[in-house]
Amino acid sequence: MVNREFKGEEAGMRILVSGAGVAGLSAGIDLARAGHTVEIVERAGHLRINGSPIDVRGDSVGVVERMGLLDEVTGRSITMTEGAKFVDDNGDVIAPQPMSETNDSDDDIEIPREDLMRVLRKALPEEAQLRFEDSVRTLTDDGDQVTVVFESGREGRYDLVVGADGAHSNVRRQAFGPEREFSRHLGLYVAIGAAPEEAAPENTAHSVHILNLPGRMACIGRYRDQALAIFTFRSEEIEYDHHDLAAQKRILTDFYGEDRQWRIPQLLSAAQADPELYFDAIAQIHMPTWHRGRVVLIGDAAHCATPMAGRGTSLALTGAWLLTEALTRHDGDHTAAFTEYERRQRPYSDKAQESANGGADLMVPATWEDIERRNARLLPAR
Known part of the structure; x- marks a missing residue:
């Protein structure tokens, strides 16, 4: 036609x-x-x-x-009715990311x-x-x-x-x-893998929960009956073959393998098990x-x-x-x-x-002080 x-x-x-x-x-x-x-x-x-x-x-x-x-x-x-939420080590919400900033x-x-x-x-x-x-x-x-x-x-x-x-x-x-x-490298890398054990079958809305550590972000994204393990971290350019999945998984472990906070070990395990893991520089x-x-x-x-x-x-x-x-x-x-x-x-x-400018400071603050300032800015006035 x-x-x-x-x-x-x-x-x-x-x-x-x-x-x-x-x-x-x-x-x-x-x-x-x-x-x-x-x-x-x-x-x-x-x-x-x-x-x-x-x-x-x-x-x-x-x-x-x-x-x-x-x-x-x-x-x-x-639908993403609640927007993304930043959480602490216990999974408790500490700051929102309003939908108005993304739509x-x-x-x-x-x-x-x-x-x-x-x-x-x-x-x-x-x-x-x-x-x-x-x-x-x-x-x-x-x-x-x-x-x-x-x-x-x-x-x-x-x-x-x-x-x-x-x-x-x-x-x-x-x-x-x-x-x-x-x-033009923007100083970040991202990895996205399936996390079926984190799925909520009854969920009909898209929800995102994010834990920040200095220079690193770990996230659970849920939609319908699916869940994703999402990682974003700060780094200078890393030399690797972008077709080499094993090399990409090793890099991810290098940056998160010692982190035990929140759901990071489970999310990392899910990402490592995903044969279709997405990994790339943010450039x-x-x-x-x-x-x-x-x-x-x-x-x-x-x-x-x-x-x-x-x-x-x-x-x-x-x-x-x-x-x-x-x-x-x-x-x-x-x-x-x-x-x-x-x-x-x-x-x-x-x-x-x-x-895209400034996105790293919002999503992946470099220090604890930057994380606290970001959270304070996003919290509604009291």
Whole structure:
């Protein structure tokens, strides 16, 4: 089905999308509906659905509506009626994190990551082919097309390549240069793992309880019948292979293995047992341009704002939509389309990256004194 939002009459292009996260699936939906032949490759063997609930905010709510998915998304939304709570060693609440500090408007939607991914996967048109367990090994842009050699040994030629493969984007590395040229470490790392023994089956709201130690945070996040063990800690950059799960778990143990407060031992044990543990630096991606030749970046690959901003999903949705809209408007002139897409998307990404500033001081204070000052600021006046 061609989306009536896109009215271009040009012959559709053959487009490769690298990455099947929110950005990649959204691009696949939008581009295929606009009449292009789309192939999506994903390094993992399945959709990556692990992680904490995510937000659809601001203009991205309208994008979801124009995609025809708003009813499905809102129907799977969860509520966070109490906001996050900071607790002491006994689990007693000592300070709140008001919802007003995290939401943009009453129209914002919070949804489990796995639910949004499944909605997008279901909406992917037949014209968009999704391949798992494959990724880009090399790409060569000769001006007319891009030749891609995949890790599987396959080779293909495409009119455009869309890098939607996250903050550690392989497409970005191939087309623009090493990650270190664009990554800006914010001094934090985060780990998120399933904690089924902490789940409350009767729970229908999303709740978050946070214990702070100097430079470290441990958290239980609950929604529906699910629970997550979440850790965030301060650190300079750590050298490790971000595909090496065992190495990531060792780092997590190095920072929390001696902590016996509250539920930390149980949460750490749950995280260590999770084969899908998410672990990464909290780092932003800053680039002077998101396109080069016939290659363009969207989502975290172009402008990761970090989870501290809470806007990665929204940026992925708007970026895929604006890119598709620009390609349609410019009738196959990819250079003009990429320029327009970037001009319209960059204000959103700049705002999101700016919003992450100060998040570490709120969520992961560096000292006991900083923790006490934060708690005092959040407590209502008496």
